[in-house]
Amino acid sequence: MMKNKLILAAMLTAGISLPSLGxxxxxxxxxxxxxxxQQSGYFRLPAQLHLTVQNLSENRAAKLKQQLQASLGVTFGHSDQKLQIEIAQSTPGYPALGEDESYLLGISEDGILIQAQTELGALRGAQTLRQLAFDHQGKLPFVHIQDSPRFPWRGLMIDSVRHFMPLEAIxxxxxxxxxxxxxVFHWHLTDDQGWRLESTAYPKLQQLASDGLYYSREQIRQVVNYANSLGIRVVPEFDVPGHATAIAVAYPELISQPGPYALERxxxxxxPLLDPxxxxxxxxxxxxxxEIAELFPDPYLHIGGDEINPTQWQQSQKIQAYxxxxxxxxxxxxxxxFNAQVQKILARHGKKMMGWDEIFHADLPKDIMIQSWQGLDSLAQTAMxxxxxLLSTGFYIDQPQKTAYHYRNEPVPANDFVGPDWHAKSQWQHWQFKMPRLKGAAVSGDLVLIEQPDGHQQGYVRLNKQQTRMLKDVTKQGKLTRFWLDTWMGPMQFEVDLSDSTQIQGRILIGNSPYKITGTQLAAGQGKANTPVVTAPSHFDPAFAENILGGEATIWSEMITGDNLDLRVxxxxxAIAERLWSVKTLTDEQAMYQRLKVMDDFATVVGLAHQSQxxxxxxxxxxxxxxxxxxxTLADLLEQAQYYTRHHLKFQADAYHHGERLDRFVDYLPAESLALVELNQLIAKQSPGQRNSLQQVGQKFLAWQKQLPAVRALIAEHKALKPLAALIEDIEHSLTLGLDITKLCQAGPIPKEKADTLRQILWQLAEVKQEMVIGSAHSANLLLDRCLAS
Incomplete structure (x- = not known):
């Protein structure tokens, strides 16, 4: 192994370039x-490897040995071929924020070597080895890897309250x-719908406010110990002063208005608010x-602190006097x-306060942690x-969203805003618009579009009076203007006709879900005179970037149970883990999806149940x-309506509650169809007249079309599937149009009049039905856009 050691030591000083993922x-x-x-050659795994481990604590060594033995397909015993794990210092205690997680991994003809400064680093290096073994069955490529995380806090929050999550799922x-x-495993344990953690001092919490579904103190200890064996911290969330209905049920005397109270369904x-x-x-x-401090050794305790409805405080004479x-x-x-008093209590028990954006206040000590659900503007304010x-906006995975959207979600705000470039012949428009939502207030916007003399398009939008954002890929084809940007709701794709100054016509797609848009033109003109004001967003001082420690994905459980949790995550x-671990410049979405397809299967080997669910x-x-x-086949073509569209539809139908069924076809769909991602990547490369490559697109539409008779037959046989019958004609129509557009495109650019007719049909086919969207209609529309006459 000396050769490996020398190479790995040299890596520390020489540095190795990241290969292009293109x-x-x-x-x-x-x-x-x-x-x-990566070097040429492979280390072929023998039936038996000689494993040596230095400075790894017993519980972590046992878990690691179990993982590696299963992943490598070997037994450990006496052998000339070695797997050696060298750790500079034993770090057996509870994982610490900022603890060194770097590692070196070398694979050569001599065997496998993992070197790390700490136990955590060795654990991380072993996961890379497991992935290599999965993708190269029976052999490992010769590689030299030097790796460390970009951010020290990389978490997943699981809501065990709205729907209780069984321990095996955790x-x-x-x-x-x-x-x-x-x-970091952030465990959401209390809320309006239940109390999920056993208390000895206040037993009515679990007796009256859990429906019998809670974790015992011993179970929590076991989860924390198991997470520790994996190098994962566990941060509990105990919501105060709001989201307190469960507390109100058990101890109404602590609430700002007298009860009685019932668990919120x-x-x-x-x-309900606690009485300060x-x-x-x-x-x-x-x-x-x-009590919590006895169970959770992590220095942070999350107090929630979000979404305060002040009604009870305002109606209480006692609280007003206070x-x-x-x-x-x-x-x-x-x-x-109130938070200041709570912070002092936490400090007495050796805990640091953590909470959502609403707890932020300059009077609180600087050692508190703010988790942002309100976005980059709020996070930037906190950091500066x-x-x-921590950033969670954009990592809300209880929403079905495109993985690429999460992948683009950079925690450190970028100062990449470029203001308008006004010329004497610049043509500009200024619009106000609204996008009604299915629940809550409409999203309002202020839109500026500029066309330069050379045809270059610029655009800016300000949503809900937030900071101004630049639009991406502003294009105009005929009357239709397109542009997009990422928002807190998801990626917003505008497809609008601005030819009538009295009204906007068209749609906004949030992910795959179409929303109507209304609006009027405020002004239009040419040149530099009377141009609309475009205010640049606040500058983020990079000196404060070190205050942004990373991010957490969140999985709220209104529409998620233990039966589909893995499928949702x-x-x-x-991809989110990669954004938080890997270098900032790693942004190739197509390469990400290629690797994600492999990870979809690798995750089953890890023990995840998304495919079996x-x-x-x-x-x-x-x-x-x-x-x-x-x-x-249907799951390839149909997707859940993305963003919170499904939640809002259930709200409109008075089905946004604990008793709503979550066992329909839509509940067993992933966040996005990877089959459609693959098709859309192929379509994005097309242009009119490319007969051979367009033929590949047509073959995919045709293959799905040929499978529809079997889909129809299955639906006709089973009662629970019969509602899907209403979608099959639209699905077939979308596939037929996809084939028609393929043939038209093979002949050359599609005339505008023909394209307008096809587009209107495809837009209708892509409307939300049964909380789903026909993704193949979006794909056919994408192909149409690629094939338009200029």
């Missing part, structure tokens, strides 16, 4: 290593997290924090006052005020066991 076959690793060099997610090099934001004027509230918190006595002018100041923060969490869910839709392959 190459034809990057190694199927996620997160991708910081520095990797353990599976921990195994998956370890395989993705994530290192609906989803949303509700009124009641000394017993602080004793309650102090006692619970002491505010006056303490010089508190409004509920925001009262909330800050000297507070540490994986494999796309690997889909299979079992589909099988359960049949009246008797049968062939479910036709349902996989």
């Amino acid at each position: 190459q034809t076959s990057p190694l199927a690793l996620m997160p991708y290593p910081a520095k990797l060099e 353990y599976r997610q921990l195994d998956g997290m370890a395989s993705a090099k994530l290192n 609906h989803w949303g934001v509700f009124e 004027s009641n000394p017993e509230v602080y004793q309650f918190i102090d006692t619970l924090v002491a 505010m006056q006595a303490h010089g508190l002018e409004d509920h925001h100041q009262l909330h800050t006052h 005020a000297g507070y540490q923060g 994986w494999p796309r969490l690997y 889909q299979r079992d869910g589909f099988q359960a839709l049949l009246d008797q066991p049968g062939d479910i392959q036709p349902l996989y």
Whole structure:
């Protein structure tokens, strides 16, 4: 092994360039290593390897040995061929924030060597080895890898309240997290719909407010110990002063208005708030924090602190008098006052406060942690005020979203804004618009579009009076203007006709879900005179980037149970893990999807159940066991309506509650169809007249079309599938149009009049139906756009 050691030592000083992931076959690793060099040749795995491990604690060594033995397909014993794990210092305690997770991995003809400064580094290096073994069955490529994470906090938050998550589901997610090099499990344990953690001091919490579904203290200890064996920290969330209905059910005397209260069965934001004027509230918190501290050794305790509905505080004469006595002018100041008391309690128990954006206030100590669900503007404010923060906006995986959207979600705000370039012959338009949503207020916007004399298009939008953002890929074909940008809702694709100054016509796609747009033109002109004001966003000072410690994906469980949890999280969490681990410049989405397809299968080897959950869910839709392959055809073509469209539709139907069924076909669909991703990548390369490559596109539409008779037959046989029959004609129509457009495009550019007619049909086919979208209609529309006459 001396040769390996010398090479790996040299890597520390020489550095190895990251290979371009635009190459034809990057190694199927996620997160991708910081520095990797692949050499010709392979180490063929023998039946037996000699394993030596230095300075690894017993529980972690046992877990690691189990993982590697299964992944490599070997037994460990006496052999001339070695797997050697060298750790500079034993670090057996609980994982620490910022602990060194770097590692070196070398594979040569001599064998395998992992070197790390700490146990955590060795654990991370072993996960890379497992991925290499999966993608190169029976042999490992000769590689030299030097790797370390970009951010020290890389987490997954699981909501065990709205739907209780069985322990076996939690353990599976921990195994998956370890395989993705994530290192923080944020466990949401209390909310309006239940209390999920056993308390000895306040037993009515679990007795009256859990429906019998909670984790015992011993179970929690076991989860924390298991996570520790994987190098994962566990941060509990105990919500105060809002999201407190469960507390109100058990101890109404602590709430700002008298009860009685019942557990909340609906989803949303509700009124019960702890009473900041009641000394017993602080004793309650102090006692619970002491109990929690016994179970969770992590220095951070998450207090929630979000979505305060101030009604109860405003209606209480006692609380109003308390505010006056303490010089508190409004509920925001009262909330800050309450948080300050809670922070002192946490500090007495050796805990640091963590919470959502709403807890941020300059009066709180700088060692608190702010988790942002309100976006990069809020996170930037937090960081530049000297507070540490995490990004969760854009990583909300309870929403079905395109994996590419999460992958583009950079935690450190970029100062990449380029203002308008006004010329004497610049043509500009200024619009105001609204996008009504299915729940909540409409999204409003201020839009500026500029066309330069050379035809170059610029655009800017300000949504809901937030900071101005640049539009991407502004193009105009005939009357249709297109552009897009990433927002807190997801990727927004505008497809609008601006030819009538009195109204905007067209649509906005949030992910795959179409929304109507209304609006009017405020002004238009040419040149530099009377141009609309485009205000640049606030500059983020890069000196404060070190205050942004990373991010957390969040999986809220209004529409998720243990039966489809894995399907909602994986494999796309690997892409989020890569954004938080790998270098910032790793942004090739096409290469990411190539590797994600491999990770989809690798995750099953890790023990994740996303594929089996889909299979079992589909099988359960049949009246008797049968062939479910036709349902996989449907799953290629249909996607969940993305963003929170499904949630909002259920709200409109008065089905946004705990009693709503979550066992329909739509509930066993992944966040996006990787089959459609592959087709859309192929379509994006097309242009009119390319007969051979367009033929490949047509073959995909045709293959699906040929499978539809079997889909129809299966639907006709089974009661639970019959509602899908209404979609089949539209699906077939979309595939037929895809074939028609392919043939038209092979002959050359498609005339505008023909294209307009086809587009209107495809837009109608892509409307949300049964909480789903026909993705093949979007693909056919994308092909149409590629084939238009200029």
